[in-house]
Amino acid sequence: MMTDVVESSGSLARHDLTAGGDPTGAAAARTGTDDAAAAERIGEIRRRIDEIDRTLIALWQERAALSQEVGATRMASGGTRLVLSREREILERFRSELGADGTQLALLLLRAGRGPL
Numbered sequence: 145m146m147t148d149v150v151e152s153s154g155s156l157a158r159h160d161l162t163a164g165g166d167p168t169g170a171a172a173a174r175t176g177t178d179d180a181a182a183a184e185r186i187g188e189i190r191r192r193i194d195e196i197d198r199t200l201i202a203l204w205q206e207r208a209a210l211s212q213e214v215g216a217t218r219m220a221s222g223g224t225r226l227v228l229s230r231e232r233e234i235l236e237r238f239r240s241e242l243g244a245d246g247t248q249l250a251l252l253l254l255r256a257g258r259g260p261l
């Protein structure tokens with residue numbers, strides 16, 4: 145049976161609550177489990193994940209704004225738009241801490257600050 149469920153984000157989703165082996169009920173549809181204790185713990189963890197995501201988004205936006213300000217300040221003073229040696233340092237920092245995903249993340253961070261090349 146397909147049932148409309150309001151997600152914690154407020155958006156409406158359709159869930160199959162009776163598909164073979166799947167947990168049933170609206171709480172199960174939200175957390176993916178029928179077990180009340182597991183659902184409770186998942187809810188707690190998700191609240192912290194949501195906090196972290198909000199912080200990450202705010203930091204992302206702050207970093208991009210700061211990076212844009214550096215670029216504008218440098219160009220207004222006759223300098224270059226980019227400083228590739230500095231970008232390499234940042235890429236290496238993220239790669240050494242996070243591996244290949246860190247490199248991808250740093251590339252996105254750098255792009256957010258200066259736009260696509």
Ligand SMILES: C=C(O[C@@H]1C=C(C(=O)O)C=C[C@H]1O)C(=O)O
Pocket residue numbers: 210211212214215225226227228230231234253254257258
């Ligand atoms: C912000 C700067 O300008 C550019 C953007 C960078 C960044 O987003 O970290 C790094 C180097 C520069 O290409 C900087 O020189 O520090």
